[in-house]
Amino acid sequence: MNPAEECPRTEALSAWVDNELGEAVRAELAAHVAGCAICAPVLAEFRQLHGAFAALPELAPDVDIAPLVDRRIAAAAAQPQTPPRPPPQRMRWWQAVPLALGGVLSLSLGAYLGSMLMLGSQATAQPAMRQMAAFTAIPPGALALCPTRQTCNPLER
C-alpha cells in the first residue's frame, strides 16, 4: 500500500468490508487503522452499513412472474409478423440528371427574373425623385446659398 495515500483510505476500507483484499494488504491496513483516528471511524461506519444491509427484510414478488412472462411471449408469437421493409434503393447517376437539370433551370429563371425586377425599380425611381425635388428648401436650379436666414428658415424672425 502506498504510504503517501491520504486518509481516510476509503477505497481500501470499502474493499476490506467486502473481503476483497489480499491477506498481506489487509494486515497492513489493519495495522494502519489501529493507529489512525481518521480511518478507524470510517471503517466502523462501513461495517455498520454492511450490518444494516444484512438486516433489510427479504422481498419477494407476491405473484409468480413465470406465467405472466409466458403469456406475453405466447401473445407476441401469435401476432402476425410484419414483413421487413425493403432497404431504400440507391439512385443511379443517370436517374439524377433530370433533377439536376431542373435545379439549374430553376436557379437561372430566378436570377433572370430578379435582375429584371431590379432594372424596373431603378427606371421608376428616377421620375419620382424629380417630382419630390419641388418640396426641398432649395428650389430646383437655385444656388445652395441662402440669401437671408429667413429664406432657409421661415420660422425664425
Add this chain to the structure above:
Amino acid sequence: MLAPEGTDEDWIRRAQTGDRTAFPELVRRHQTAIYRFLLRMLGSHEDALELSQDTFIKAWQALPQWQPEAQFRTWLFRIASNTALDALRRRKLVEFVPLEESFDAPDSGPDPERQAQATQEVRQLAASLQKLAPEHRQVLLLREVEEMSYEEIGHVLALSEGTVKSRLARARAALIEIHARRRP
C-alpha cells in the same frame, strides 16, 4: 414446488431448442432476485413487477445469442440494471416511496426498544437508499444484497474491477452522508 434438477445452462439449451417449459423454469429460478433488485432500484412494487417481466422478455428475445461463457445470473442482472436505469431516466422517478411501511426488521431480541430501534434503522436505510444516485444504488445493491463479487459486478455493469472498487467506496461514503443528514 421443488425446483427441477439441472443447471441454468441445461435449461437455456432446452429453451434454445424450443422446449416451452424451459424458460418459465429459468424465470422461476431468478424472479425473486430480479424483482428484489428492481424494487430497491425503483421503490415501487408495480414498477418492479412490470420491469421484471420486461427483463425476462428481453432475455428470452436475446436467448439465441446467449453464449455459455456468460453466467446467466449476471447476464440477467445486466438486462435488469439497464432496464431500471432506462425507466428512471424516462420517468424521472426521484421521489421517495416508502418501502418498509409494512415490514418489520428481523427479531433482534426480546427488548422491544431495541427492536423498534432496529426497525427504524432499516426504514432509514431504505429511505436513504432511494436518495442515492442510481449508479451508486445499483452497485451497492449488487454487492450488499445480491452478494456479488467485484468480478461479477464488473460483468453486470460492464466495468473493470478497479472501477467497481472505487464506485463502491464512493457509494458507501455517499450513503453514509445521506443517512447522517436524515438522522434526527
